[in-house]
Amino acid sequence: MAGAFDFVPAIAALPFAAFLVSLFFGRYMPRGGAEAGIIATAGSLLLSIWTALTVAGITGSATSYNENLFTWVAGVADGALTLSFGVLVDPLTALMLLIVSLISLLVHVFSLGYMNDEGETGLPRYYAGLGLFTASMLGFVFSNNLLMAFMFFELVGLCSYLLIGFWFRQDGPPSAAKKAFLVTRFGDYFFLIGVVGIFATFGTGLFAPLTEGGSVAAESFPVVAEHVLAGEASVETFGFGAQTWFTILGLLVLGGVIGKSAQFPLHTWLPDAMEGPTPVSALIHAATMVAAGVYLVARMYGFYLLSPQALAVIALIGGFTALFAATMGVVKQELKQVLAYSTISQYGYMMLALGSGGYVAAVFHLTTHAVFKALLFLGAGSVIIAMHHNENMWDMGGLKEKMPVTYWTFLSGSLALAGIVPFAGFWSKDEVLYEALIHGFGSANGLGPVYLLAYAMGLLAVFFTGFYTFRMVYLTFHGDARSETARDPEPVRWNVKGPLAVLGVGAATVGLINMKPVAELTGAHIDFLHTWLLGPEEGGWPALTSTGLHHYEVLMEEFAGIQSAYPLGETPTLLASAAVSLALALAGVLVARSLYSAPEPVEHTDRLGSLKTLLMHNYYQDEYQVWLAQGVTVPLARAADKFDQGVVDGVVNGVSSVSLFAGSRFRRIQSGVVTNYAALMTLSLVLLLVAFVVFGGVSN
Amino acid sequence: MAIVTEYYLLISAALFCIGLYGILTRENALLFLMSVELMLNAANINLVAFSFYWGNLNGQVFSLFTMALAAAEVAIGIGIILVLYRNFEGIDVTEAATMRW
Numbered sequence: 001m002a003g004a005f006d007f008v009p010a011i012a013a014l015p016f017a018a019f020l021v022s023l024f025f026g027r028y029m030p031r032g033g034a035e036a037g038i039i040a041t042a043g044s045l046l047l048s049i050w051t052a053l054t055v056a057g058i059t060g061s062a063t064s065y066n067e068n069l070f071t072w073v074a075g076v077a078d079g080a081l082t083l084s085f086g087v088l089v090d091p092l093t094a095l096m097l098l099i100v101s102l103i104s105l106l107v108h109v110f111s112l113g114y115m116n117d118e119g120e121t122g123l124p125r126y127y128a129g130l131g132l133f134t135a136s137m138l139g140f141v142f143s144n145n146l147l148m149a150f151m152f153f154e155l156v157g158l159c160s161y162l163l164i165g166f167w168f169r170q171d172g173p174p175s176a177a178k179k180a181f182l183v184t185r186f187g188d189y190f191f192l193i194g195v196v197g198i199f200a201t202f203g204t205g206l207f208a209p210l211t212e213g214g215s216v217a218a219e220s221f222p223v224v225a226e227h228v229l230a231g232e233a234s235v236e237t238f239g240f241g242a243q244t245w246f247t248i249l250g251l252l253v254l255g256g257v258i259g260k261s262a263q264f265p266l267h268t269w270l271p272d273a274m275e276g277p278t279p280v281s282a283l284i285h286a287a288t289m290v291a292a293g294v295y296l297v298a299r300m301y302g303f304y305l306l307s308p309q310a311l312a313v314i315a316l317i318g319g320f321t322a323l324f325a326a327t328m329g330v331v332k333q334e335l336k337q338v339l340a341y342s343t344i345s346q347y348g349y350m351m352l353a354l355g356s357g358g359y360v361a362a363v364f365h366l367t368t369h370a371v372f373k374a375l376l377f378l379g380a381g382s383v384i385i386a387m388h389h390n391e392n393m394w395d396m397g398g399l400k401e402k403m404p405v406t407y408w409t410f411l412s413g414s415l416a417l418a419g420i421v422p423f424a425g426f427w428s429k430d431e432v433l434y435e436a437l438i439h440g441f442g443s444a445n446g447l448g449p450v451y452l453l454a455y456a457m458g459l460l461a462v463f464f465t466g467f468y469t470f471r472m473v474y475l476t477f478h479g480d481a482r483s484e485t486a487r488d489p490e491p492v493r494w495n496v497k498g499p500l501a502v503l504g505v506g507a508a509t510v511g512l513i514n515m516k517p518v519a520e521l522t523g524a525h526i527d528f529l530h531t532w533l534l535g536p537e538e539g540g541w542p543a544l545t546s547t548g549l550h551h552y553e554v555l556m557e558e559f560a561g562i563q564s565a566y567p568l569g570e571t572p573t574l575l576a577s578a579a580v581s582l583a584l585a586l587a588g589v590l591v592a593r594s595l596y597s598a599p600e601p602v603e604h605t606d607r608l609g610s611l612k613t614l615l616m617h618n619y620y621q622d623e624y625q626v627w628l629a630q631g632v633t634v635p636l637a638r639a640a641d642k643f644d645q646g647v648v649d650g651v652v653n654g655v656s657s658v659s660l661f662a663g664s665r666f667r668r669i670q671s672g673v674v675t676n677y678a679a680l681m682t683l684s685l686v687l688l689l690v691a692f693v694v695f696g697g698v699s700n
Numbered sequence: 701m702a703i704v705t706e707y708y709l710l711i712s713a714a715l716f717c718i719g720l721y722g723i724l725t726r727e728n729a730l731l732f733l734m735s736v737e738l739m740l741n742a743a744n745i746n747l748v749a750f751s752f753y754w755g756n757l758n759g760q761v762f763s764l765f766t767m768a769l770a771a772a773e774v775a776i777g778i779g780i781i782l783v784l785y786r787n788f789e790g791i792d793v794t795e796a797a798t799m800r801w
Contacts, residue, residue: 672797674732678723 004047004054005065008087011047011097012138014040015104019131026124031116033127037108041134044101052094056532064545065089066144066208068218081199088144088208090547091533092363096141096295099370103287104134106499110378111279113496114385120277126166130283133159137288141295146205146221146253149299150188150195153256153292157184160289164276176275183269187259194252201235201249207299208547222302223546229306229559243307250303250310253296261293261347264321268621270344274336278384281336282377285343286370294350294366301359302546305555311562312450315355315436319454322348324619326464330471331608331615334391335380338472342417343373345461349432352458356451357562358435359552360530364514365432367529368424371510372416375503379410382496383476386489393472394603398481402489405497407477409504414473416507418466419585424511426582431516433458434577442565462581466588474596482600517578520571708749716742729781729791733774740770 018040022033029035055064068086075082108130115126136155143149158181165177198221199205206220227233228242237245257263262270270290274281284290297304297314304310322345329341346369353362384391386403400407416425433455440451481487514529525531533549545551556562566573595604606612617623669680715738722735744763751759781791788795 670800672800674793674796675724675727682720682724 004050005067005087005089007047008051008065008089008097008142009069011044011051011101012135012142014043014047014135015131015138016135017131019128019135022124022131023128026127029124031112032123034108034112034116034123037127037131037134038105040131041101041105041108044134044138045098045105048094048097048101051089052098055089055091055094064091066206066210068144068210081203083147084145085148086144086206087142088547089142090208090545092295092298092547093142095363095367095532096291097138099367100134100137100141100287100291103370103374104130104137104283106374106378106502107279107283109495110282110381110499111277113493114279114381115277117493117495118385122166126163126277129159129163129166130280133163133280133283133288137292140292144207146195146198146207146300148205149207149296150191150256153191153260153296154188156289156292157181157188157260160184160273160284163280163284164273166277166280167275170275173275176269176272180269180273183266184259187255187257187266189255190252191256191259194249194255197249197252201237201245208545211545220302220546222300222306225303225306226555226559246303247307247309250307251313253300254310254314257293257296257351258317259293260296261290261351262344263293263317263348263351264324265621265625267321267325267344268618268625271337271340271618274334274340278336278377278381281339282374282381285339285377286374290343290347291366291370294347294354294362297351297354298359298363298366299547301354301552302555304354305357305552306559308445308447308560308562311355311357311560312447313355314351315451315454318348318351318353318355319436319457320348321345322352322461323457323464324348326461326468328615328618329468330464331612332468333393335383335393335396335472335476336377336391338393338468339373339376339380342376342465342468345465346373346417348461349429349458352436352454353432356436356439356454357556357560358432358439359549360514360533361428361431361435363533364529365428367513368416368428368507368510371503372413372424372507375409375413375500375507376417378496378499378503379406379413382406382492382500383410385492385496387485388490390483390485393475395483396476396481396486397479397601398477398486399489400477403492405500406492409500409507410477411473412504412507414469416511418469418589419462419581420466420589421582422508422511424507424509426585427511427515427517429462430578430581431514433462433581434516434574437577438564438566438573439562441567442563443561444563445561447560447562459581459584463584463588466585467592468588470589470592471596474592475601478597479601480599517574520574705749705753708745708752712742712745712749715739715745727792727794729784729793732793733777733781736777737770737774740766740773 015037018033018036021036022029026033026036066086066088068084070086071082071084073081073083108127111126111130115123120126133156136152136159140149140152140156143152161177161181164180165174167173168177195205202221202224204218204221204224206218207222209216209220209223210218224233224235225242225246228235229246235242240248259266273284276284304314325341325344325348329338329345332338332341346365350362350365350369353359353365382403383396383399383406386399386406387396412423416423419426419429436451436455436458440448440455442448443451512526514527516527516530519525519527530549568576595601608615614620719735719738719740719742722731722738726732726735744766747759747763747766751757751763784793784796785791
């Protein structure tokens with residue numbers, strides 16, 4: 001019987017079909033191809049729900065799936081690589097499929113209001129881009145090997161380029177699109193080397209072992225690496241120690257993650273990507289592009305857990321990015337810019353969680369963030385429609401009464417982002433920080449202090465998050481209207497309000513799937529996400545699956561040396577951590593309220609003095625990267641060009657000029673006079689005869 | 701008494717040298733062609749002489765072929781000389797020296 005798993009490829013194939021239909025027939029459709037996209041993503045959502053139910057064990061006994069479906073390079077020789085496309089479905093995949101297809105469906109519906117109703121041209125191209133974007137992300141999510149994941153990862157990057165640069169006739173979008181593409185490509189370059197390295201080392205890129213009838217048919221690279229470190233197997237490590245080499249491979253792959261997930265120092269593309277249409281921003285930030293990086297780390301978490309150094313780097317980058325981006329969000333004047341920096345900051349939290357062994361926390365935050373960030377961007381899109389595409393918050397104000405649906409849903413998303421109980425962001429952010437804290441106290445091998453440092457940065461960022469979020473809310477919706485358009489905003493229709501309502505409810509409630517503090521206090525088993533990732537059976541997934549939480553917990557203790565310690569005892573530590581982060585978030589909200597809640601708010605950024613300039617210029621990140629490109633890369637390229645033109649080409653040209661010169665001299669023999677030729681022939685014949693006489697002829 | 705083969709060879713060598721001398725010194729294309737014919741026939745005499753010496757008819761048969769070929773060659777050669785005359789208004793072979801670099 002065909003089960004849900006046989007239809008998993010269709011989850012990505014449907015949006016891909018929508019891409020083709022919109023591209024070729026979109027212009028004949030009344031809504032420019034949106035119909036195809038909406039139907040396809042709705043189909044994907046239904047299939048994803050079915051898949052999730054199957055993984056949960058509700059519809060049958062099979063609960064995970066890992067098969068190679070198509071082999072496109074079959075290695076024949078001994079030790080040759082075989083490259084295939086395959087599908088891996090486990091709880092992480094199922095959850096992510098659900099998120100991506102849900103957000104994508106809502107973004108498609110919202111686009112009806114944001115693009116169609118605004119009379120934009122080029123709609124078929126837009127919906128084709130959305131379809132391909134969704135398809136490639138879904139394909140990335142269920143990839144069962146690293147190379148396939150890399151291919152879809154690149155496709156995601158390409159689609160972001162196409163969509164960010166959608167309004168290619170203006171100046172900003174094409175350059176922002178190029179920047180996004182180049183910066184993420186820079187990271188992907190390392191990722192590609194990492195992929196090649198992993199294939200060269202392990203001979204496979206499988207994320208999880210292929211099993212047949214309860215035994216392993218093809219081993220996966222995290223498991224092989226685990227065996228190598230345990231001394232049960234050996235691989236080619238190119239002269240490094242196994243541990244060092246795995247760390248290098250992990251960090252190379254991390255390059256791609258940092259580029260895509262906009263972590264420091266490759267985050268600069270993301271704020272510029274706001275030039276694209278707002279629904280695209282929602283898709284990029286919530287579900288597709290930026291989530292891909294974090295998802296990749298979660299996907300091969302079994303590999304990263306083998307290398308404490310890589311984990312430390314991930315945690316530090318995450319914690320630092322969370323704080324760094326949050327401070328920049330504080331001074332921005334445009335609605336979408338604030339949201340862009342909040343995205344960078346929130347993905348920093350996810351990286352922090354992954355780095356510090358909080359796998360559940362990271363996946364939890366990925367889920368909640370997808371919901372509330374999609375909500376905030378769609379809300380911002382609604383405001384932008386109302387404001388006739390003016391994004392400056394200082395021109396808004398007082399929109400609360402005029403657009404209540406947008407206001408209340410946006411408020412729900414903001415409370416979630418700021419981390420106010422009981423909205424989604426509180427539960428997940430609190431768990432991220434809690435995991436970093438207890439592992440910081442418990443881990444002995446140098447990881448502890450690193451985690452505590454990252455925790456401190458993450459904690460500080462909570463305050464800034466609360467502040468900039470509510471600065472944004474107060475400036476946009478409260479006070480008096482500060483411009484003519486804000487006094488008379490354009491109304492929005494159902495296709496904007498519908499997605500907002502769905503996500504608004506989601507942002508308030510999705511945190512309920514893993515209320516760890518409540519579970520801890522009451523002893524009730526309501527940490528559903530934890531149970532979900534642990535597996536449907538008692539004791540977690542069978543060991544053969546190797547991507548279950550249970551397996552990761554074993555790895556965490558044995559290889560990474562991450563342990564938990566509770567300085568105040570288990571429950572009090574949990575509550576204290578929650579209380580501290582909540583208090584900081586509230587403090588941020590209250591500061592924002594006291595500064596910006598007036599009917600006529602004034603700018604307070606001048607009080608920051610020179611710090612304001614620094615923050616306004618984003619710590620001169622763009623400037624130093626441009627300097628790196630112009631001051632270092634260009635001279636380097638020029639030197640390489642000199643070498644190429646001078647030395648390499650010089651040798652080639654020198655050799656050819658010798659034969660050219662020789663030819664120009666020798667050709668003078670050719671006089672064109674027949675008599676001369678005859679004389680030369682005679683002379684040669686005589687010489688030949690003489691030679692025969694002298695050397696005694698040809699002997700046989 | 702039959703003539704010894706050496707004499708045939710001597711006459712052939714003499715004929716060849718005359719032809720060679722003609723090629724190296726003459727400028728008239730017709731004389732050029734004649735000199736070539738002389739050299740060719742020197743070779744023919746050699747063939748017939750050796751054929752006679754060994755009592756084997758192969759050499760004589762080959763000399764018949766050579767004559768047929770020589771006839772064809774002369775036809776082409778005279779054609780070339782005609783073209784030469786048309787293009788250079790003369791048949792001096794040293795004049796036609798433009799087909800080079």
